Amino acid sequence: MASIHNHSGGTGHASNGAQRRAPEWADGLKQLYDSVVEEDLPDSFKDLLDQLDSSDAARSSNDNGTAMQSPDGRR
């Protein structure tokens, strides 16, 4: 575990140190994460939310929510 030799980035003592500086690849983790966050959201997710919303509205009809279309019956 502590046998990292060829790094200049201060990763020399890789003991249990969660406090030590992030290694040089650390930015890549953010890149991986952010690249997904920034993807266009597939329609299936919005569809799911709308479906949940309208099935709620159908259940509690006196609880008139905001902009809800009538349920489309394919729930």
Place this chain on the structure above:
Amino acid sequence: MSDEGQRANSPGSSLSASDKADFKRSLTDVVPHLRAFARGLCGRPDMADDLVQETMLKAWAAQDRFEPGTSMRAWTFVILRNAYLTDMRRNRFRGEYDEGVAERILTAPAGQEEPIHLSDLHRALLTLPAERREALLLVGAGGFSYEEAAQICGCAVGTIKSRVGRARAALTEMLAQGNIPRRSTADDIAHRAILEELDMVAAGNGVSSRP
């Protein structure tokens, strides 16, 4: 175990319409983050998205347990990780990685060292035991504090710190030596770690249903 998913249609009886609208908006906002976290956990985009949809259903069903003003991202991440662990136990994920990750270069070292590519990092990440992988994802990619990550994982802050430290050390070593398993070789280890963790969750040490 939570059975919120089964009763996805009776949530929020005590919530006002504007609470519900707020909830829907916050949940919508957090979906891209759920996708990113899920992708990091299980690698394959299609499986990750299935996991996110499952999470959304469960979150919706449990919406009156969400405390307005608290972090929707943290709350849904708890649901997502528990769903992931459950699916993992059913062997749905095999730690496959995403072939689509760009071959982007992360480091340009001097000398004859090979540069590190984003895809190397992704592959290396997926060889980590799941508990370390998720700790590193939460802190190193999701930007959660150690305290928040500990809450999400239902463990002590010190445990998170040590998991992150070990994950970093393992990745650094793999990347420095260019010694990254092609795929799935760490499955048995990861799987065992997950099963142990699941037992803890089952024993009530998880935070899946905090009030």
